[in-house]
Amino acid sequence: MNTRRDLLAGAGLIGAATLGWAAWRSIGEATKHNRDTATSRSRLPNPSLLTHEGKTVRFYDDLIRGKVVAINMMYTSCTGTCPTATANLLQVQKMLGKRIGREVFMYSITLQPELDTPQALKDYAERNKVAPGWLFLTGSPADIEHLRRSLGFYDPDPQVDSDKATHSGMLRIGNDAFDRWTMAPALGAPEQILATIDHVDEDVPQGA
Numbered sequence: 478m479n480t481r482r483d484l485l486a487g488a489g490l491i492g493a494a495t496l497g498w499a500a501w502r503s504i505g506e507a508t509k510h511n512r513d514t515a516t517s518r519s520r521l522p523n524p525s526l527l528t529h530e531g532k533t534v535r536f537y538d539d540l541i542r543g544k545v546v547a548i549n550m551m552y553t554s555c556t557g558t559c560p561t562a563t564a565n566l567l568q569v570q571k572m573l574g575k576r577i578g579r580e581v582f583m584y585s586i587t588l589q590p591e592l593d594t595p596q597a598l599k600d601y602a603e604r605n606k607v608a609p610g611w612l613f614l615t616g617s618p619a620d621i622e623h624l625r626r627s628l629g630f631y632d633p634d635p636q637v638d639s640d641k642a643t644h645s646g647m648l649r650i651g652n653d654a655f656d657r658w659t660m661a662p663a664l665g666a667p668e669q670i671l672a673t674i675d676h677v678d679e680d681v682p683q684g685a
Contacts, residue, residue, distance in 0.1 A: 520627075522623050524617070528613065529601070530599065540584060540612070543654045545581045545582070545651070545652045545653075546653070547569070547582075547583045547648055547650045547670070548648065548650075548651075549645065549647065549649075550585070550587070550630050551563065552588045552641060559645050561663075566585075566611070567605060569674070572667060573674075577608070577609075580678070581678065583611040583612070584613075587613070587615045588641045590617065593615050595615060598614075598615060628649050629660070630644040646662060647661070647663055648673075650673050652679065655677075655679060
């Protein structure tokens with residue numbers, strides 16, 4: 478299990494889904510909580526973002542602090558991995574039921590903030606019949622790039638890193654209250670994604 482210190486070190490995990498799957502399998506191996514979270518929390522960026530509903534939010538203060546979250550990156554014109562990832566996450570949202578928007582929060586951050594306005598993201602969410610509890614986010618290109626790298630959505634190979642589709646195939650999943658973070662492939666089975674969320678969620682009995 479990655480702590481936020483590992484997350485922010487940006488180990489280039491986005492390059493292949495197999496790395497995310499390895500992270501998913503390793504979740505149950507970590508049993509010790511990081512009690513010194515104040516320092517690591519301060520390393521997450523806290524820029525102002527706009528939701529697909531047109532609201533201004535702070536990334537860490539409003540979206541992450543104390544929450545169980547699943548974060549992916551996408552863009553509305555993507556025709557490669559994004560449609561499959563969105564379809565999978567729609568199934569995850571349904572599986573979460575009443576937990577979504579109350580115990581678990583889903584966020585999709587655009588990789589093309591210069592094109593994906595709040596209205597474009599709203600249209601995308603409506604086309605895909607996204608329910609409440611899942612926010613699509615945009616902001617300034619500089620802030621989005623900072624978030625992308627801080628969350629580990631990058632590859633150390635500049636050529637690979639320049640391919641936006643590379644970053645839309647993974648999920649960063651975490652429990653901020655316990656500084657417990659990991660990664661899962663967005664193209665994996667919805668059941669596997671849900672299992673990853675459940676493993677970081679302290680309110681879900683483990684091994685049940």
